[in-house]
Amino acid sequence: MDYKRFSFQVIIRVLLILVTALVAGYLYYQTEFYFTASFSLALALLQGYWLIKLVNKTNRQLTVFLDSIRYAEFNRSFKPAGLGEAFDGLSASFNQVLEDFHDIRKEKEEQFFFYQNVVQHIGISMMAYAADGKILMLNNAANKLFQIKKVNNIADIARFSGELVEILRNIQNNQRKLIKVQVNDDLLQLSVYAKQFKQENKEITIVSVQNIESELEQNEMEAWQKLIRVLTHEIMNSITPITSLSTTVNLMVDDWQQSHEAGEDTSEVTSDIKQALQTIHKRSEGLLQFVQTYRSLTKIPKPNFEILKVHDFYVNLEQFMRKELDRSGIKLSTAIEPANLEITADETMMEQVFINLMRNAIHALEKTENPELKLIAGYGNYGNVMLQVIDNGQGILPDVLEKIFIPFFTTKQSGSGIGLSLSRQLIRAQGGNITATSEPGKTVFTVRF
Numbered sequence: 429m430d431y432k433r434f435s436f437q438v439i440i441r442v443l444l445i446l447v448t449a450l451v452a453g454y455l456y457y458q459t460e461f462y463f464t465a466s467f468s469l470a471l472a473l474l475q476g477y478w479l480i481k482l483v484n485k486t487n488r489q490l491t492v493f494l495d496s497i498r499y500a501e502f503n504r505s506f507k508p509a510g511l512g513e514a515f516d517g518l519s520a521s522f523n524q525v526l527e528d529f530h531d532i533r534k535e536k537e538e539q540f541f542f543y544q545n546v547v548q549h550i551g552i553s554m555m556a557y558a559a560d561g562k563i564l565m566l567n568n569a570a571n572k573l574f575q576i577k578k579v580n581n582i583a584d585i586a587r588f589s590g591e592l593v594e595i596l597r598n599i600q601n602n603q604r605k606l607i608k609v610q611v612n613d614d615l616l617q618l619s620v621y622a623k624q625f626k627q628e629n630k631e632i633t634i635v636s637v638q639n640i641e642s643e644l645e646q647n648e649m650e651a652w653q654k655l656i657r658v659l660t661h662e663i664m665n666s667i668t669p670i671t672s673l674s675t676t677v678n679l680m681v682d683d684w685q686q687s688h689e690a691g692e693d694t695s696e697v698t699s700d701i702k703q704a705l706q707t708i709h710k711r712s713e714g715l716l717q718f719v720q721t722y723r724s725l726t727k728i729p730k731p732n733f734e735i736l737k738v739h740d741f742y743v744n745l746e747q748f749m750r751k752e753l754d755r756s757g758i759k760l761s762t763a764i765e766p767a768n769l770e771i772t773a774d775e776t777m778m779e780q781v782f783i784n785l786m787r788n789a790i791h792a793l794e795k796t797e798n799p800e801l802k803l804i805a806g807y808g809n810y811g812n813v814m815l816q817v818i819d820n821g822q823g824i825l826p827d828v829l830e831k832i833f834i835p836f837f838t839t840k841q842s843g844s845g846i847g848l849s850l851s852r853q854l855i856r857a858q859g860g861n862i863t864a865t866s867e868p869g870k871t872v873f874t875v876r877f
Contacts, residue, residue, distance in 0.1 A: 441479045448472035553637040557582050558630060561597070573637065575611075595620055596635060731774035731858045738769045738805045738815065741778065745803070748779075749786050756790050758799045765806040771813050771877055773858050781851040781862070785817040785873050788847065792821035792871060808876060815875040824866040832864060 449472040455464050547554055553570035557563050561582045571579075574588045582596045589609045599605060601624040609616045616639050623634045742762045753760050786801065793799035796819075804816040824832065833852050855862045860877040 441475060445472050445475045445479065448475060554634065555582075555637070556632055556634045557596070558632060564632065570637065573639070592618070592620070592637075596633075599633070599635070600624075729857075731777055733772050733774060733858070736771050736773050736775055736778065738764055738771060739767060741775070741782075742803050742805070745779070745782055745786065748783065752787070752790055753801070756793065756799065758790060758793055758801050760801050760803070762803040763805070769805055769813065771815075773860075773877070777854045777858060781854050781875070782815075782817065784847045784851050788873075789817055789819040789821070789871070792824075793819055796821050813877045817873045819871050820869055821871055823868045823871055824864070829864060829866055833862075 448468055451468045455468060547565070548567050550567065551569055553573045554565070554567045555563060555570050556565040563579055563581060563584075566579055574585055576584060576587055579585060582593055585596070586593045588611070589607070591607055592609065595605050595607060599620065599622040601622065603622055605620040607618045607620060609618055619638045619640045621636050621638075625632055625634075742764065746760060746762070749760075782803075789801050793801070798820075800820045802816070802818040804814075804818060806814060808814040833848050852862050855875055858877070860875055862873065862875050864874070865872045
């Protein structure tokens with residue numbers, strides 16, 4: 429409404445100037461009232477001056493307002509001094525806009541202060557740098573890790589590790605690198621992860637550098653302990669009866685010698701010795717087979733990558749496993765979303781893994797009414813390709829679930845215990861991972877790429 433009043437004032441003033449000028453012209457050319465004509469002309473000029481002054485005042489107000497925004501002077505206040513009531517609303521609007529800008533700036537500064545404190549106090553070393561290597565941010569954990577007083581460019585980190593500098597220069601978006609760094613008497617195992625983005629046409633890389641030495645050592649120790657327990661159990665199962673039988677055979681040989689020297693019938697003792705030797709031979713072959721099986725876990729061939737259509741892969745699996753599924757009365761269903769989903773993998777390795785998973789599921793469904801087996805494929809929550817084998821069996825107990833990927837661990841009486849462990853190694857060789865979850869009525873094995 430105030431702006432309409434301002435426009436009305438401008439129109440009235442323009443009309444008054446026009447009328448005054450016309451009157452001055454009429455008096456000058458049609459009459460002899462030259463003094464009155466001159467006065468009218470002066471009045472028209474004066475009215476024009478007042479109009480220009482009015483417009484200039486509004487322009488100055490607008491200029492000051494825009495400069496306040498430009499230079500972030502949001503504490504300035506506008507008053508309609510000398511502009512009349514028509515500009516009360518304009519000044520109030522200016523003041524409200526500046527107040528809103530001030531609140532937004534305050535909120536942004538508080539957010540910046542909060543995130544800056546989070547980054548500085550986080551325990552993981554973090555840094556941000558531009559494409560030319562200039563350091564834009566380096567938190568306290570990074571300073572403590574690098575132990576360098578002044579770091580302006582990633583090239584300065586060469587005093588800590590030249591190999592790390594090369595990784596920082598060449599690392600790609602969402603890429604993770606592992607590096608070993610020797611610092612005096614300490615050997616650090618560093619995990620480097622990068623995220624890249626653009627800000628005002630400037631490429632920025634944010635990198636986290638984490639020392640995972642203790643975690644690796646802990647996981648390695650736990651893995652060795654689990655493996656040693658399994659190996660000890662299997663070897664003792666074979667060595668104990670062999671040792672016992674060897675002692676028994678020695679005693680039998682002594683009895684045989686004594687009976688033979690006395691001229692007694694030794695056929696029964698000879699038969700017992702043969703039977704004991706056959707048992708020793710059988711257990712020795714079992715131990716040899718166990719060692720050969722263990723060797724197979726340590727020799728994983730390199731994958732022959734190719735583009736594999738998941739639909740065709742599932743169809744081939746269904747054809748291969750059809751007789752076993754029909755024999756067990758298991759209903760098989762598949763679901764793939766999108767239907768043209770593809771993965772880059774080794775088909776032979778994938779078949780070996782999924783045949784093993786499906787046979788495990790068939791075994792788990794032996795005592796289940798209306799057994800069902802599902803093959804699912806699609807994208808996971810983080811955009812990775814996910815292939816799943818799901819059964820509606822009784823499920824796996826939690827304490828058993830955490831051990832199923834340990835070599836030679838098995839709950840089957842005739843199982844070797846290497847199927848799932850070998851499957852995990854085959855999937856990892858292709859850059860993926862395999863996990864398992866279970867609850868009563870549902871067990872899911874998931875392969876992610």
